[in-house]
Amino acid sequence: MLIGNAPCSWGINYPTGNRYSWQAYLDEVAAAGYRGTELGPFGFLPKDAGLLKDELARRRLTLIGATHVHVFSDATSQPAFMATLKELAALLVKLDAKHLVIMDESNAYPKGREGVLDAAGWNSLTAMVRDTQALVEDDYGLTLSFHPHIGTAVEKEDQIDRLLAETDIDLCFDTGHHAFWDQDPIAYMEKVFPRIAYMHLKNVDPAVRARVLAGALSVADSYGAGVMCPLPDGAVDIKAVMALLQRRGFDGPVVVEQDIATNASETPLELAARNLAYMNGIAA
Numbered sequence: 001m002l003i004g005n006a007p008c009s010w011g012i013n014y015p016t017g018n019r020y021s022w023q024a025y026l027d028e029v030a031a032a033g034y035r036g037t038e039l040g041p042f043g044f045l046p047k048d049a050g051l052l053k054d055e056l057a058r059r060r061l062t063l064i065g066a067t068h069v070h071v072f073s074d075a076t077s078q079p080a081f082m083a084t085l086k087e088l089a090a091l092l093v094k095l096d097a098k099h100l101v102i103m104d105e106s107n108a109y110p111k112g113r114e115g116v117l118d119a120a121g122w123n124s125l126t127a128m129v130r131d132t133q134a135l136v137e138d139d140y141g142l143t144l145s146f147h148p149h150i151g152t153a154v155e156k157e158d159q160i161d162r163l164l165a166e167t168d169i170d171l172c173f174d175t176g177h178h179a180f181w182d183q184d185p186i187a188y189m190e191k192v193f194p195r196i197a198y199m200h201l202k203n204v205d206p207a208v209r210a211r212v213l214a215g216a217l218s219v220a221d222s223y224g225a226g227v228m229c230p231l232p233d234g235a236v237d238i239k240a241v242m243a244l245l246q247r248r249g250f251d252g253p254v255v256v257e258q259d260i261a262t263n264a265s266e267t268p269l270e271l272a273a274r275n276l277a278y279m280n281g282i283a284a
Contacts, residue, residue: 004036065099176202203234
């Protein structure tokens with residue numbers, strides 16, 4: 001099973017203004033031992049398909065797919081979103097990537113109202129998801145999946161259930177984001193397994209999570225406090241997750257992600273390498 005990583009593990013969440021250049025990111029994700037990568041925020045890695053293909057090949061890397069964030073509650077944003085998707089999907093096809101993941105934008109919500117949508121906002125989200133699926137899957141032949149994410153309109157199990165009931169889209173299931181609210185990722189994976197097309201592996205520090213659940217720490221501030229900890233160190237049984245995937249014959253991408261705490265003692269490269277060593281130990 002190919003285990004990939006993504007630019008977000010190096011703190012790269014926007015196309016520009018990052019601490020790492022795209023060349024440095026590719027060098028380090030390859031140096032950490034990964035053979036697959038996500039595209040990252042659209043425009044961070046080169047949009048020139050020929051150039052990017054050569055740079056990936058030089059480092060023995062495969063482009064797995066892309067995760068794209070959008071404000072789904074804003075119906076007026078759909079024309080611009082669709083134009084971006086056409087450009088993004090065309091690039092993925094040229095690079096033989098098979099997957100595109102979409103995700104709601106957490107920064108669109110005011111503090112204290114994270115993920116709260118009225119009926120019009122929810123209807124906009126589901127309508128845009130359906131239109132996106134028609135475009136990406138029918139016109140470009142990619143597999144589209146939706147990433148439930150903390151601080152957005154699709155983060156808790158009842159919201160994920162509703163999305164799955166009202167659309168045909170599959171999930172990019174993230175173990176850390178699911179466990180953030182003290183939900184059981186393995187039980188939910190068993191429940192919805194036929195709808196899981198893509199996996200993100202993260203883990204959750206139970207002590208930091210407890211502060212969020214008690215109201216002592218905000219969702220936004222929990223990232224800097226290290227709520228998403230390295231894979232070996234958290235509340236999620238990653239070994240059990242991998243055993244479930246193998247037992248159920250999962251054949252989609254598996255991507256490790258690592259949010260960096262403010263006081264992290266390890267560099268992104270060191271964290272990525274440690275996470276992969278842990279994954280390799282599971283497979284041994």
